[in-house]
Amino acid sequence: MPLAGERPTPVAPERVAEWIERFAAISEPDSGPGVTRLAHTALERRAHEVFTDFMAGLGLTVWTDAAGNTIAEKPGTEETAAVGTGSHLDSVPSAGRFDGIAGVVAAMLLAERVVTDGVGHRRPLRFVAFAGEEGARFGRACIGSRIVAGLTTTADLHQLQDAKGVGLAEAMAGVGLDPDAVADARWSPREWAGFVELHIEQGSVLADAGAAVGVVDVISGSTRLELTVDGVAAHSGGMPMHLRRDALTAAAEVVLELEALAGTADDGRRITVGRLEALPGSITTIPGRCVLTVDIRDIDLERQCATAEDVLERAAAIAERRGVTLTSRHLAEASPEELTPSVRRTLIDVAREVGTEPLVLPSGASHDTQMIKQVCPVGMLFVPSRAGGVSHSPHEDTDFGDLARGADLLGAALLRLAR
Numbered sequence: 001m002p003l004a005g006e007r008p009t010p011v012a013p014e015r016v017a018e019w020i021e022r023f024a025a026i027s028e029p030d031s032g033p034g035v036t037r038l039a040h041t042a043l044e045r046r047a048h049e050v051f052t053d054f055m056a057g058l059g060l061t062v063w064t065d066a067a068g069n070t071i072a073e074k075p076g077t078e079e080t081a082a083v084g085t086g087s088h089l090d091s092v093p094s095a096g097r098f099d100g101i102a103g104v105v106a107a108m109l110l111a112e113r114v115v116t117d118g119v120g121h122r123r124p125l126r127f128v129a130f131a132g133e134e135g136a137r138f139g140r141a142c143i144g145s146r147i148v149a150g151l152t153t154t155a156d157l158h159q160l161q162d163a164k165g166v167g168l169a170e171a172m173a174g175v176g177l178d179p180d181a182v183a184d185a186r187w188s189p190r191e192w193a194g195f196v197e198l199h200i201e202q203g204s205v206l207a208d209a210g211a212a213v214g215v216v217d218v219i220s221g222s223t224r225l226e227l228t229v230d231g232v233a234a235h236s237g238g239m240p241m242h243l244r245r246d247a248l249t250a251a252a253e254v255v256l257e258l259e260a261l262a263g264t265a266d267d268g269r270r271i272t273v274g275r276l277e278a279l280p281g282s283i284t285t286i287p288g289r290c291v292l293t294v295d296i297r298d299i300d301l302e303r304q305c306a307t308a309e310d311v312l313e314r315a316a317a318i319a320e321r322r323g324v325t326l327t328s329r330h331l332a333e334a335s336p337e338e339l340t341p342s343v344r345r346t347l348i349d350v351a352r353e354v355g356t357e358p359l360v361l362p363s364g365a366s367h368d369t370q371m372i373k374q375v376c377p378v379g380m381l382f383v384p385s386r387a388g389g390v391s392h393s394p395h396e397d398t399d400f401g402d403l404a405r406g407a408d409l410l411g412a413a414l415l416r417l418a419r
């Protein structure tokens, strides 16, 4: 039996495969290829129940907070601040099997190893499944972790709406959560000594470098905007080209202008128009209105803010030249976050001790850990994505052996932080 602070026996890749597949099966039927388990739906809650049952089966104390985050605790030898790990169980539409789930499965199998091996630890260990990480539906990511970090309040939940006009608070209440009580879900810095999340990379940096594991130094921030271009809807046959005020051609020019603004240097800045809707959407009508979303990511806060201003200025200039009007709405904002250097050090140390040289890299995607940094010291471990690093796609892929090895390193780091 290992002594306190030692590593538990390794997680088996077959167990990883088994649980990845079990969660993948909890998916919206007839929703096309891949996994669809959107935030704040009955399916997301079902996945949390699976997590709850597993952890309760190990003898851990499990609870779900008003925001829908599920937390399992294994007491330490002292009643002191806990260290935790976890990720999220919701997905984007037509997602892969690994985004978020990888970190939850790692937490589950790690909990299993620690319990089965009887590994001792001074601090309590907490295993977390966050709710509503993907921002696809309400335009805001990391809802569950923002709530525990005190960054999202009941009032915010009553303001956000999805494309069909359903409010976030309404959606939460609809699946048995309590948007009016989320203040109770807040984590106190006194109760938390550290948090480490394992996640797939969602890029190909690790695979291209032949690295088995990555340690994240900074998570990109994001600024999300919605731009509405208003022109004049008119008959596609009747209206001569030179008299048109076409909202879609103006929007198209904006899209290309923003791509040029982002440039091609791999310097951490990314600009994406992910949604573009032309109205009224008829083959014989010149689009009178076009609504598009802009997602700006950066590892440098100053440049992120400057880019957002630049985006609005350039879009306004195009609109003016084309005789259409531009209005904008600010959807969400997150600053880039440097993760805690001491936790990063621990992650690098535990990898090197087993002869694995980790690659230190930034994360372009946002993660729950970014929010948890408001509460306690945090770190992130990346496991390689295969298939060219695609994610938010049914083609998302990660090797089960890589994931099992990542879970082992996560366990070693967590137990060191729990000493």
Ligand SMILES: [Zn+2]
Pocket: 088, 099, 100, 133, 199
């Ligand atoms: Zn994720």
